[in-house]
Amino acid sequence: MTKFSDLDLNPKVLKAVEEAGYETPTPIQAGAIPPALAGKDVLGIAQTGTGKTASFTLPMITKLARGRARARMPRSLVLCPTRELAAQVAENFDTYAKHVKLTKALLIGGVSFKEQDQLIDKGVDVLIATPGRLLDHFERGKLLLTGIEIMVVDEADRMLDMGFIPDIERIFSLTPFTRQTLFFSATMASEIERITNTFLSAPERIEVARQATASETIDQKAVFFKPSRRDREGSEKRRVLRELIESEGDACTNAIVFCNRKVDVDIVAKSLKKYGLDAAPIHGDLDQSQRTRTLDGFREGSIRLLIASDVAARGLDVPSVSHVFNFDVPSHAEDYVHRIGRTGRAGRDGRAFTIVVPKDEKNFEDVEKLIQKEIPRVESTVKSAPAAPAAAEDDTAAPAASEKPKRTRTRRPRKADKAAVSDKTTAPEKAAEAEKPAAADVAPATQEPAKEAPESAPEQAQPQQAAAEQRSEAPQSNKPNRGGRSRGNSGGGKRDNNVVGMGDHMPEFIALSFEERRAS
Template identity: 50%
Template structure:
């Protein structure tokens, strides 16, 4: 199937071609015609498979087909600033040949320029829930003309505790509208959200829940916690990795690791929730431009970072919530390109990584490296951890309640030859 067969107008097909795409992905094949037909959608797809285009292309077409004065007709809600910026970037790229205006609004930046642009008039608003409520309370935005509502990464919004904010926002949106819900999983909470706000939705799933993209090569390396930094620096240098996204569990850990990598002679920057929006934007821009070789991030960046042809992702610390592993490594292997995801697994993280193996149902090869052989034994796990509620997951994702990693220390550099080992 080609994009020509999806019923898109010439201006959109031209923009798609300029982006270098010729064939739609499975989620695009199924979602675009359904959205153009006016159906409510409940859709799930692997990260990096063109989900954003699956809703922005038909949204742009439907808005451009209508005439009349400019007014806010479409609202896209996202959980994070980075995802809002990414969606807006895609929207502008695909709508470059159309006379439509869009705006992204999120916290951490001055609200006055946003207010000014809202007064001038826009067609599409991309917003995080908190900042949108700020505008509603100030009377700087009206949602009574919304015809299309998209909840992007709905499961992440629930994880971050945004359900009350979503309920509050939707009280200002007309009941007669088209609603699309995109989520990595269809949990009970997501199903309840869909039941409340969607009308007879078409359910689209293009891959098993929590599956990983085949283009991503995955492997794990067993190593002691206090030698992870040394091993990471050695791998980046010896393998000549020029662009590496590294995940830690905590904000403090991200800052510390970035500083240590700088000491090792690697250009590095940290990005997390405590950073100002200006600092986050600068770090991400430097990473995309190649000025920053290593970007160290917490899970706030696991969804929303769209970095073209990112080759390497490293789980410096194993996530507390197994599902976050899928979103972390989904930053590489995007749009069918190859990628490598490496997980550094200490003895204390043995059972956390085993939970990830069970979740993704993929054989992840495990090895140890000469000079970095682990001495730590797998931590005892006498009883399964208590099941986390979504509010607890939110705290884990942000690093608020996760335990701090042990202090990393330097040491001699091993040769790093691979040696197969039993599973971590």
């Protein structure tokens, strides 16, 4: 069996490895370190949790031990998709290079540019960065990549998922073609293969496991669950999750719960806290300092349950994670391999549970096709939720069916409603009028006869007034009066003082004939 002492590493690096407690390299380490030390390009494909980080950090430290860094011109570059993974790689360099005088800088978002610029100005041997922050420094004129000797792309398939491939191609173009490239990924999509064919020169391909396979040390289970109603799916899934955690008992020392959406991360964390479980959320919308504190607390054991989005699915090395719970089936089947790869690391045993609702069955079938394995089913203990208590037991649950949400939108009052609104102020008067004889039951239009035209009106106006009186006495239709307002209309389709045309207020000159107007 190969040992680290057989890999021609720097003696100071070997000493640091021994102090870290490692004696035997993993298959990916044993396959990638010799060609990397020989200066060849390396394409490493291995499932997550197999020690890919040490596969490039150990040969890099050995080669960089000879030489000196120049200001603003780093000697090596490690690209990582997320801040957490970049910080983890930096910790590995600190562990394995503690007996070698090498300088490093970590360029990630959420940290002051000024502090990072000061480190770059002094000159660094190892630059660890996320693509976006690296290009920000370059465009500000604070960084030159022409001195890169070794370039590493870690978790390349995650770079593809996060849309970093154009940035990766640009960064490659900024580095010298004489560089040595170490390219690591858990899966090999067609786009990743195109990049390796373009930017790697005769790479040594090390593939220690079939692509997109999960570790055999992980016990995988699927819990198929059908919610009693669509609007209760979230609360009932949280019940299933809690019962799964409780059923594992003391065996679940710590766990990562994965959700597809950031908003669900916060909701699940809040729900678990409400029921006395020690949980904390981590996702991309949180402040970097908060994400760091949460991750440190999980590693130290002060946080038992880490509720995470896929930002924590790749590359995070917490060796002692006992369980992984998939609250949602991932949309991309490859993400399932990365998620459950957070447990069962370094030869340890692990357990992974996935909650499957009817709408996720198609995605779950894609997962089984990818890993070429049927995941055993587990019967859910939550048969069907009771009517009201199950929906109300969670503070984030949807309202019950009998409690329909009340409308809060106010309707703009119509003109006909203004009289009704004003009548509220005279309620006592209305009550008194209601006790009077039935004179009020008579329609207002019949109480008051139409007024006669004044005697001074010309004779030509009489036919028009007669027609107006006939129209006012005719039965009223329910159509609204478009010619004028209805006075005192309180409903029922009847109007008082219905005005047709100009009524009694018609000016005298309108009734004059053309000849009379002309003569006047």
